[in-house]
Amino acid sequence: MAQAAIELIGINKSFGAVRANRDINLEIARGTIHGIVGENGAGKSTLMSILYGFYQADSGEIRVGGKPASIKTPNDAIALGIGMVHQHFMLVDNFSVLENVILGAESDALLKRSIAKARSELERLEREYGLEVDPDAIVEELAVGLQQRVEILKALYRGAEILILDEPTGVLTPAEADHLFRILKQLKEQGKTVVLITHKLREIMAITDTVSVMRQGTMVATRETKKTTVEELAELMVGRRVLLRVEKGEAAAGDVKLAVKNLTVRDSRGVTMVDDISFDLRAGEIVGIAGVAGNGQSELLEAISGIRRAVSGSVMLDGKPIDLTGAADPGELRDRGLAHVPEDRHHVGLVLAFEENENSILGYHDDPRYLKGPFLNIDAIRDDARDKIAKYDIRPADCRLKTANFSGGNQQKIVLAREMEQDPGVLIVGQPTRGVDVGAIEFIHKRLIAMRDQGKAVLVVSVELDEIRSLSDRILVMFAGRIVGERGPETTEGELGLLMAGVEHRGAAL
Amino acid sequence: MSTPYAKLPAWADYGLIPVINLFVAFVVAGFVVLLVGENPFRAAVILVEGAFGKGTGIAFTLFYATTFIFTGLSVAVAAHCGLFNIGTEGQAYIAGLGIAVVCLAFDSVLPWWLTFPLAIVASTLVGALWALIPAYLQAKRGSHIVITTIMFNFIAASIMVFLLVGPLKPAGSQAPQTRNFLAGAELPKLNWIIELFGAKIHSAPLNVTFLLALIMAFLVWLLIWRTRLGYEMRTYGHSPKAARYAGISETRIIITAMMISGALAGMMALNPVMGDQHNVAIDFVSGAGFVGIAVALMGRLHPVGIVLAAILFGMLYQGGAELAFEMPAISRDMIVIIQGLVILFAGALEHMFRPYIQALFASFSPRSVGMEAVKGKGA
Numbered sequence: 001m002a003q004a005a006i007e008l009i010g011i012n013k014s015f016g017a018v019r020a021n022r023d024i025n026l027e028i029a030r031g032t033i034h035g036i037v038g039e040n041g042a043g044k045s046t047l048m049s050i051l052y053g054f055y056q057a058d059s060g061e062i063r064v065g066g067k068p069a070s071i072k073t074p075n076d077a078i079a080l081g082i083g084m085v086h087q088h089f090m091l092v093d094n095f096s097v098l099e100n101v102i103l104g105a106e107s108d109a110l111l112k113r114s115i116a117k118a119r120s121e122l123e124r125l126e127r128e129y130g131l132e133v134d135p136d137a138i139v140e141e142l143a144v145g146l147q148q149r150v151e152i153l154k155a156l157y158r159g160a161e162i163l164i165l166d167e168p169t170g171v172l173t174p175a176e177a178d179h180l181f182r183i184l185k186q187l188k189e190q191g192k193t194v195v196l197i198t199h200k201l202r203e204i205m206a207i208t209d210t211v212s213v214m215r216q217g218t219m220v221a222t223r224e225t226k227k228t229t230v231e232e233l234a235e236l237m238v239g240r241r242v243l244l245r246v247e248k249g250e251a252a253a254g255d256v257k258l259a260v261k262n263l264t265v266r267d268s269r270g271v272t273m274v275d276d277i278s279f280d281l282r283a284g285e286i287v288g289i290a291g292v293a294g295n296g297q298s299e300l301l302e303a304i305s306g307i308r309r310a311v312s313g314s315v316m317l318d319g320k321p322i323d324l325t326g327a328a329d330p331g332e333l334r335d336r337g338l339a340h341v342p343e344d345r346h347h348v349g350l351v352l353a354f355e356e357n358e359n360s361i362l363g364y365h366d367d368p369r370y371l372k373g374p375f376l377n378i379d380a381i382r383d384d385a386r387d388k389i390a391k392y393d394i395r396p397a398d399c400r401l402k403t404a405n406f407s408g409g410n411q412q413k414i415v416l417a418r419e420m421e422q423d424p425g426v427l428i429v430g431q432p433t434r435g436v437d438v439g440a441i442e443f444i445h446k447r448l449i450a451m452r453d454q455g456k457a458v459l460v461v462s463v464e465l466d467e468i469r470s471l472s473d474r475i476l477v478m479f480a481g482r483i484v485g486e487r488g489p490e491t492t493e494g495e496l497g498l499l500m501a502g503v504e505h506r507g508a509a510l
Numbered sequence: 511m512s513t514p515y516a517k518l519p520a521w522a523d524y525g526l527i528p529v530i531n532l533f534v535a536f537v538v539a540g541f542v543v544l545l546v547g548e549n550p551f552r553a554a555v556i557l558v559e560g561a562f563g564k565g566t567g568i569a570f571t572l573f574y575a576t577t578f579i580f581t582g583l584s585v586a587v588a589a590h591c592g593l594f595n596i597g598t599e600g601q602a603y604i605a606g607l608g609i610a611v612v613c614l615a616f617d618s619v620l621p622w623w624l625t626f627p628l629a630i631v632a633s634t635l636v637g638a639l640w641a642l643i644p645a646y647l648q649a650k651r652g653s654h655i656v657i658t659t660i661m662f663n664f665i666a667a668s669i670m671v672f673l674l675v676g677p678l679k680p681a682g683s684q685a686p687q688t689r690n691f692l693a694g695a696e697l698p699k700l701n702w703i704i705e706l707f708g709a710k711i712h713s714a715p716l717n718v719t720f721l722l723a724l725i726m727a728f729l730v731w732l733l734i735w736r737t738r739l740g741y742e743m744r745t746y747g748h749s750p751k752a753a754r755y756a757g758i759s760e761t762r763i764i765i766t767a768m769m770i771s772g773a774l775a776g777m778m779a780l781n782p783v784m785g786d787q788h789n790v791a792i793d794f795v796s797g798a799g800f801v802g803i804a805v806a807l808m809g810r811l812h813p814v815g816i817v818l819a820a821i822l823f824g825m826l827y828q829g830g831a832e833l834a835f836e837m838p839a840i841s842r843d844m845i846v847i848i849q850g851l852v853i854l855f856a857g858a859l860e861h862m863f864r865p866y867i868q869a870l871f872a873s874f875s876p877r878s879v880g881m882e883a884v885k886g887k888g889a
Contacts, residue, residue: 307754331757340755348755351748358741363756365741374737 003066005030005162005193006051006082011060013046020046022217024060028162028210033184033194035204035225038214039237039437040408044197047214048164052084053077064162083155087167089147093140097133097150098122101157118157125156129186144292145176152183163187164195169203173292174465174497181207199438201230202466213237238439246445249453251473254283256316257426257457258304258338263313263324265296265303273299275481277313281426286448286458288472288489290465292500296481297461298343301430304459305340306330307348318425334363339419341412343430343461349415352404356394357385359403360418388417393443409440416444420451427451428459433467445471465493465500518868524810528856530863532822535855539848546839553833553840560832561825565709567832569701569716573786575817575824576716579723580778581802582809582816583730584771589811590734591767592747597644597659598775599799600666601637605776607670608632609783610678610688610790617695625695629784630722630777637776638769640666645768649761655768663799674792687791697785717785719777726774727813733770743767775799804849807857819856826852 004027011024020043028034038044049055051062053071062069064080071077077084091100098118106114119135126132133142133149142150148168155163165184169177184194184207196208204211205225212222213236221236235241258281265274273296281287291297302308303324304315310324317336322328330340342348350359361370361381370381385399392413394406403411412433419427432448433441448471452458462468468475469489477485477499485499518527540550561571581598588595595601612632616625644658671686680689697717705711734740746753746763753760782794801823808822809815830845855862 305755306757329757329759330755334757342755344751347749348751351745351752353748354744362745362752365738365756371738374739375732376736376738376741378736 003030004028004063005065006195007061007063007066008047008051009061009063011047011050011062012058013043013050013055014058019217021050021057024219026212026219026222028193028195030065030193031188031191032209033188033196033207035196035198035208035211036214037197037199037201037204037211037233037237039199039439040435041216041437042214042237043217044214045166048084048166048195048197051077052082052164078158078160081159081161082164083158083160083162084164085148085151085155085166085168087170089151091139091147091150094138096136096138097142097153098135100139100150101135101154103154105158121157122153125153128190129156129183131156131183143176144171144294145173145179148172148180149183160192162193162195164197166197167199168196169198169200170463171293173501174493175501177203201233204233205230215239234438238437240439245470246442246449248449248471251285251452252455253285253473254455256280257283257318258459259316260304261314261316263300263303263315264311265299265308266311267299272311273481274303274310277481277483279476279483281457281459283425283457284452284455285473286452286460286471288468288475289459289461289478290468290475290496290500291461291463291478293463295478295500297463297478298430300478301340301343301428301461304428305338305342306333307342330363331366334422334424337425339422339424339427341415341419341427341429341432343434345411345415350403350411352402354403355400356389356403356406356414357382357399359414360385360388360399362418364418364422388414388421391421392417392447407437408435409437409444412436412444413440416447420447424456426457426459428461430461431464432460432462433464434462441467465496469493469496518864518871522867522871524815527860527864527867528808530867531856531860532852534863535848535851538855539851542844542847542851543840546844548837548839553837556836557829557833558825559829560836561829565701565704565711566714567828568704568709569711569714570828571821571824572700572720573714573716573781573824574827575820576720576723576781576785577778577798578801578805578820578823579727579817580774580781581799582805582820583726583813584774584778584799585802585806586809586811586813586816587730587734587743587774588767588771589806590740590747591743591763592750593645593648593764593767593771594656595641595659595768595771595775596656596803597641597662597799598771598778598802599795599797600659600663601640601772601775602778602799603663603670603793603795604640604666605633605637605779606783606790606794607673608636608776609779613691613695613784614688617692620694622694622697626697626718626780626784629695629780633776633779634773635776637772637774637779639772641768641772641775642765645765648768649764667793671792674790678790685791688789691784691788695784696788697780699785715782715786717781719781719785722777722780724817726777727817730774731813739766775802778802801849804853804857807860808853822852823849 006028008024008026011021013021024047036044046055050057053074053076056072062071069080092103098115101122102114102118108114122135131149131153133146139147139150168180172180187194198204208225210222211225211233213220213233215237261278263274263277264272267273277300289297299308303310306324306328307330312325315322315324317338322333346352351362370377382399389397389399394410394413403414432444436444448458460471472489475487475489475491476483477496479500479502487496543550543553561567581602584598585595609629609632612629613625616628640662644655644662647653647658648655674686678688679686697719700716700718700720701711701714734744742758742763745756746758750760778798783790787794805816805819805823809819826849833840834842834845
């Protein structure tokens with residue numbers, strides 16, 4: 001094996017009483033792509049933040065290129081040739097690509113020389129790595145995949161030899177992700193070292209040379225990617241065997257529960273986000289809506305659940321109209337048997353400052369079961385919350401604990417328990433497993449399929465293609481506010497990916 | 511890492527940290543006293559003795575505290591709904607008008623125990639209506655409540671000046687105030703309660719509105735944490751998006767919360783007007799509405815905390831007055847500096863010492879900071 005680019009020896013880091021990293025040892029070989037996988041809260045981001053100088057380790061040693069290094073700030077890391085591409089881009093939206101690249105590395109007051117230097121440097125990087133971006137384009141006008149390239153260019157411009165990417169494919173279409181992987185492979189061939197943090201095991205298998213698995217703050221294993229399997233990695237991450245694809249029988253679709261006709265929705269700036277959409281949702285089926293984030297799925301969900309007012313269109317729930325362009329509010333829809341698990345559980349689906357039991361009645365707080373006159377029936381609310389905690393295996397099993405102190409997966413279970421236990425006829429779910437760990441994903445998928453088997457109509461919106469394909473009986477693909485295609489669950493990822501990217505499938509015409 | 515700091519046991523969170531903050535505020539205030547050439551320890555003794563040393567002092571402290579309990583509760587109710595009601599001052603001031611109307615009309619015919627309930631109704635009604643307009647503008651037009659309530663403080667002040675130098679002033683009087691109320695609008699004193707404990711009282715304005723303040727503190731607790739309305743207010747206060755999702759009407763909840771807040775502010779006027787001065791005079795609120803903001807913040811928006819913080823500020827008012835009297839070098843403005851330091855350390859810098867205390871607790875006993883709960887297995 002080649003010489004180590006980075007060695008981490010005995011790294012420990014605690015936040016208050018929480019030990020985020022315990023005694024981590026890791027060696028990353030030069031010129032390889034090294035994956036780091038683990039559930040949320042396993043300590044991956046903390047470890048990389050220590051390497052990049054955001055945090056200081058409590059103890060332990062970092063060696064870069066064989067020499068002990070002291071990394072106290074990101075500037076130290078950059079000086080040592082370490083670059084980072086964050087999950088949420090750190091770009092100035094209304095600056096051009098060039099301006100973003102030189103930001104923080106300007107050398108003269110009028111920027112003339114800096115910009116000229118950056119321009120020739122960008123041309124070289126483009127030639128060598130296939131990182132083509134128009135240097136004069138304004139960042140906010142670029143597609144997400146291109147914005148990410150600007151982040152990579154920023155790191156390379158600063159002389160990065162080691163590139164850390166934190167969940168880089170979360171916002172990309174499959175095609176964009178493929179392109180990113182080609183770039184990473186080229187970087188590797190040029191001798192750069194790439195560290196890839198992700199929770200998508202498929203990507204790990206596709207691109208990395210070695211992979212390290214973290215669990216609860218410790219490094220549990222490092223494997224050569226060729227000699228491991230997705231199943232083994234999942235098991236190492238969770239600590240037990242996991243079903244990656246839930247089993248389900250044939251759907252027995254019944255009557256139309258929700259009929260959407262010509263629905264149009266605009267966002268707060270007046271931009272049309274949902275453009276004349278029509279579809280039916282039947283009892284006993286799961287319909288999945290696939291699409292790259294930002295193509296109107298969020299607005300569609302908000303409109304159907306009554307949170308956002310639609311501009312035009314008609315929606316029938318159980319054969320009776322609901323006035324989504326006017327008076328309908330989420331309370332009324334709930335009363336009529338439409339439950340909604342929102343995409344953003346932190347700000348919409350839950351009040352994080354509330355105790356768990358208070359969140360378990362959110363939206364159903366006017367149900368007489370939970371009230372005594374104008375007063376809350378605290379005993380009934382807590383008993384009810386304890387029942388749900390037991391039934392949905394929510395941990396820790398403490399209905400008085402502040403909701404912010406639950407993990408992402410358990411928070412999602414709190415929302416799901418609340419919505420599913422109301423026995424709704426229609427359940428609409430946004431991003432059912434975003435930020436949820438592998439073990440909980442399995443549980444949530446099983447629950448959704450159980451709902452379907454009880455004859456409920458389930459609408460799932462997700463940016464995770466795997467999830468859509470594994471859950472759905474029918475798949476609708478959204479692009480630029482429209483439904484551009486309907487497919488069955490056996491459709492290949494490639495075909496769905498093309499639809500998601502807005503490429504109409506016209507057979508030979510392509 | 512969504513929770514970089516683990517939580518503390520409740521007694522440390524609600525007891526230890528405020529006490530440390532307060533202590534630091536007084537240490538810094540001590541340096542200020544030192545700067546003007548007085549002995550800070552003697553000043554501290556005078557301040558505390560002035561507030562709690564004698565029966566009269568205690569009665570005055572509680573009289574001021576009564577006022578601050580009302581304004582603190584008023585600010586807290588709005589704050590639980592995510593609204594910053596800076597208009598407590600004006601709502602209390604204009605509520606004096608409602609009390610004046612009731613008292614001037616009935617003080618010669620009704621006994622106090624009939625005038626009092628009528629005055630309560632009048633003061634809460636006027637205070638609530640004065641808060642209704644900014645609330646409506648916020649809910650329907652998106653006009654920011656902070657701006658509108660400040661404006662309404664000025665409007666209230668102007669209206670009251672107009673009325674008190676004009677229509678409400680008795681003919682021939684030079685003072686900008688109403689005529690003095692008769693016995694039918696004078697509230698009984700509570701000084702006998704303190705005298706039960708053997709203390710002597712010369713004359714102090716502590717009166718039955720103190721009991722009303724305590725009852726309101728309990729009712730506010732009941733409202734916020736035990737009723738459906740309070741639940742909806744807290745939901746909206748923490749996350750307007752979650753409230754929308756839960757089907758809570760934004761307009762209704764903003765207007766309701768602000769009217770309750772205004773009503774509590776209005777009740778504050780009962781204390782000085784019916785309990786002490788027995789007339790409505792210019793500027794009788796004298797900043798108590800703004801002190802209410804500090805009281806509410808320091809009391810962590812909890813009625814128990816607000817009562818304790820109100821007593822602390824009552825102590826600063828009463829003890830401060832004694833201090834200014836005993837030590838001429840310490841003027842009234844110095845007292846304001848000390849109050850400002852308390853607000854600074856207990857309000858704005860509330861969390862300054864928190865990380866250190868947490869680290870201390872974590873090193874002694876990890877369990878006490880809820881480590882097990884936070885580390886709970888990920889599903």
